[in-house]
Amino acid sequence: MKLITALIFLITISSCTTVREYQKININDPDMVLSAQKIEKYETTFQTYREAAAGANGGKTGGGCGCN
Amino acid sequence: MVKRINLIIVLALFWVSNLIAQETSYQKKVLESTEVDILMSYYAQDGIHSSVAGGEGTEELTDYTSSIVISMPINNNDVLTIDVGISAYTSASSSNINPFDRSGASKGENEEEDEDEEEDDKRALVKGVDNGLASPWYASSGASESDVLVHGSANYSHSSEDRNTIVSGNIGFSTEYDYFSIGVGGSFTKLFNEKNTEISLRAQAYFDTWKSIYPTELDTYLLEGGLDADFFQGVTITGNPNYSPTNFAINSDEQRNSYSFSASFSQILTKSIQGSLFFDLVMQDGLLSTPYHRIYFADRPDSYIEDFQLADDNENLPDTRFKLPIGMRLNFYLNEMFVIRSYYRYYYDDWGITAHTASMELPIKIGSKFTAAPLYRFYTQTASDYFAPKETHLSSDEYYTSDYDLSEFDANQYGLSLKYTDIFTKAKIWKFGLKNVELRYNHYQRSNDLDADIVTLGIKFVN
Numbered sequence: 001m002k003l004i005t006a007l008i009f010l011i012t013i014s015s016c017t018t019v020r021e022y023q024k025i026n027i028n029d030p031d032m033v034l035s036a037q038k039i040e041k042y043e044t045t046f047q048t049y050r051e052a053a054a055g056a057n058g059g060k061t062g063g064g065c066g067c068n
Numbered sequence: 069m070v071k072r073i074n075l076i077i078v079l080a081l082f083w084v085s086n087l088i089a090q091e092t093s094y095q096k097k098v099l100e101s102t103e104v105d106i107l108m109s110y111y112a113q114d115g116i117h118s119s120v121a122g123g124e125g126t127e128e129l130t131d132y133t134s135s136i137v138i139s140m141p142i143n144n145n146d147v148l149t150i151d152v153g154i155s156a157y158t159s160a161s162s163s164n165i166n167p168f169d170r171s172g173a174s175k176g177e178n179e180e181e182d183e184d185e186e187e188d189d190k191r192a193l194v195k196g197v198d199n200g201l202a203s204p205w206y207a208s209s210g211a212s213e214s215d216v217l218v219h220g221s222a223n224y225s226h227s228s229e230d231r232n233t234i235v236s237g238n239i240g241f242s243t244e245y246d247y248f249s250i251g252v253g254g255s256f257t258k259l260f261n262e263k264n265t266e267i268s269l270r271a272q273a274y275f276d277t278w279k280s281i282y283p284t285e286l287d288t289y290l291l292e293g294g295l296d297a298d299f300f301q302g303v304t305i306t307g308n309p310n311y312s313p314t315n316f317a318i319n320s321d322e323q324r325n326s327y328s329f330s331a332s333f334s335q336i337l338t339k340s341i342q343g344s345l346f347f348d349l350v351m352q353d354g355l356l357s358t359p360y361h362r363i364y365f366a367d368r369p370d371s372y373i374e375d376f377q378l379a380d381d382n383e384n385l386p387d388t389r390f391k392l393p394i395g396m397r398l399n400f401y402l403n404e405m406f407v408i409r410s411y412y413r414y415y416y417d418d419w420g421i422t423a424h425t426a427s428m429e430l431p432i433k434i435g436s437k438f439t440a441a442p443l444y445r446f447y448t449q450t451a452s453d454y455f456a457p458k459e460t461h462l463s464s465d466e467y468y469t470s471d472y473d474l475s476e477f478d479a480n481q482y483g484l485s486l487k488y489t490d491i492f493t494k495a496k497i498w499k500f501g502l503k504n505v506e507l508r509y510n511h512y513q514r515s516n517d518l519d520a521d522i523v524t525l526g527i528k529f530v531n
Contacts, residue, residue: 018262019336026340026401030489031409031431031439034334034344034397039485039506039526042109042133046522050113050514052449052474053415053423055328055348056395 098227099147102531104500105137107153107524115472115518118161118204120283122362122379123458123470125164125204127518131157135219145227151240155217163213164204165360166284167376203375217244221251232259238272249276266334266344276324280359283379286316305378308369315365315381315463324354340401346413350391357385361471365463383469385454391417395425407431420453421474429485437489443510445481472516483510493530500529 019027026032036044036057048054111131118125135153142148221240227233234257242249253272259265288299295311305311327350334344361383364370371378395413402408408430415423427445434440452474454467461468485508493501505527512520 017338018264019339020262023339024336027336027342029401029407031407031441032342032399032401034342034399038105038137039107039508039524041107041135042111042524043508043510043522046111046113046131046512046520047447050473050512050518050520051423051447051479052417052419052421052452053391053393053413053425053447055330055350055391056346056393056413056415057411 095144095229097141097144098225098231099139099141101141102500103139103503104529104531105139106134106527106529107137108132108134108526109522109524111520111522113512113518113520115514115516117472117475117516117518118164119358119361119383119469119471119473120161120164121167121204122364122377123472126160128160129157129162131155142224145229147225147227149223149225150221151223152220153218155219156214157217158214160213162215162360164376165281167204168284168373204377215245217242219243232263233257234259246279246281247276248279249274251275264336266332268330268332268334270328270330270332272326272328272330274324274326276326276354278319278322278324278355278359280319280322280355282316282318282359282382283362285311285373285378286313286382287318289313290316290318303373306372307377308371311371311378313378313380316379319355319357319359321355321387324352324356326350326352341399343396343398346393346395346397348391348393350389350393352389352391353387356387356389357383357469358471359383361469363461363468363470364459365461366459367462367464380463381468383471384467385469386419386467389417389419391415405433407433415449419474420451421449423447423449427481431485439485439487439489441485441487443481443483443485445479445483447479447481449477451476472518475516478515479512481510481512483508485509497529500531503528503530 044057109132111129111133113127113129115127116125117123118127133153133155135151137149137151139147139149219240219242221238223236223238225234225236235255236257237254238252240251251272251274253270255268255270257266257268285299288297289295289311290313292299295305300311329349330347332344332346334342336342359382362379363381363383364377365380368380393413393415395411398410400408400410408428410429411425411427413423413425415421415425425445425447427443429441429443431439431441452469454469455472455474456468456470457475458470461470485506487504487506489504490502493503495502506525508524508526510522512522
């Protein structure tokens with residue numbers, strides 16, 4: 001939890017810098033997307049079946065299938 | 069007079085140019101054109117801890133899945149996404165809900181043999197020789213050997229004119245033989261700080277209904293008169309011949325409801341680094357056990373038909389569960405060739421499980437069209453308070469499961485993704501141009517003897 005708190009703090013204080021639209025060419029690269037990619041959908045599904053933990057990745061958190 | 073004419077001409081030109089400017093300045097659409105994603109996957113696993121057989125038995129399973137996701141711009145600001153798919157699986161473990169179909173014991177009719185080869189020496193040693201009799205180590209051939217899952221969902225999103233606010237709603241369903249689910253949800257997203265910061269709130273609910281099926285010896289014993297039932301006639305019960313699963317009861321509640329509330333915070337940190345934090349709060353209630361998972365108690369004598377041990381009860385878990393996963397992503401654009409995608413998640417639930425997940429993916433751009441991405445994921449969890457191996461729980465326990473998905477284990481996953489992208493979409497099929505093709509393979513290995521492989525093919529077309 002300390003690590004999480006430290007990272008939240010780090011991200012918050014780093015937000016002082018504003019990156020302009022014309023400077024976002026690297027940020028807008030398809031591989032930089034901040035969510036699970038569509039092709040990971042079925043990997044996430046089997047992990048939800050085979051592991052107790054789920055969620056916090058923008059996808060399913062449980063329910064909607066016979067899994068946890 | 070000439071001056072007046074010149075003035076009129078200048079004013080007219082200004083008016084016309086202004087009119088042209090108005091007509092040509094248009095709002096860029098949220099989604100410029102219809103996108104179609106086709107996903108296909110093949111998944112195969114094998115293990116030795118079948119929860120259907122109470123923690124010891126084959127976990128062999130294969131699954132073929134395909135789905136199509138269509139995203140359509142409705143107008144400049146709105147997008148409708150439809151996702152439909154079908155999944156067909158065969159499961160040796162599930163087939164053993166009724167393990168006696170295979171041998172014909174206990175009124176079974178189908179005598180089709182499972183001809184799968186042994187590949188793993190360890191498993192072969194544990195399984196022993198296939199003599200055609202009912203056994204937790206070999207698939208039966210009853211109706212529960214295979215199933216088909218169909219799912220569909222629709223999501224509608226609306227973006228504000230300045231693209232700083234996004235509101236969306238979704239509805240979906242999935243259905244398989246013993247399980248039906250309806251899901252509804254919505255989200256609200258706000259961007260600010262020149263779209264450097266994004267905060268999103270999401271609520272989702274699933275209303276699921278079991279059509280409970282039980283280990284065949286348990287519900288037959290309870291509903292058809294104990295050992296006088298036809299099922300037990302003409303077969304020999306070895307070990308303890310006075311089989312008596314007195315703990316077992318039919319579920320009175322077949323509903324499972326899941327509610328999740330999620331918040332995410334994303335931030336662009338530099339021109340080449342961005343990260344996000346995810347918080348989920350999940351509450352579940354209803355039938356959270358799986359009705360066909362067997363339990364063998366340490367304090368009950370063992371009874372067998374052929375090589376299959378008859379269950380003392382089925383799994384019994386609390387009817388509420390609270391989960392708290394917290395995750396984060398941090399992505400780095402190193403240079404024109406390398407990107408690093410990293411992810412970490414901490415998970416806690418009130419069944420006694422804590423888990424950590426960490427993964428890293430390294431997309432490597434090879435020329436302008438190809439990307440190769442090796443990836444690694446590590447997962448570890450503690451055991452649930454309610455888990456114990458076969459023949460360990462006592463019949464006086466309140467809750468019990470021998471499902472190794474709830475046991476303590478580590479898991480390593482290795483993979484590689486290969487992607488071809490053509491931003492000009494030169495290759496056409498009907499009106500759609502091929503945008504990219506991605507093939508992804510992953511090998512998954514759990515420390516408690518479960519291995520799995522998954523291959524996924526994704527194809528994206530744009531109109």
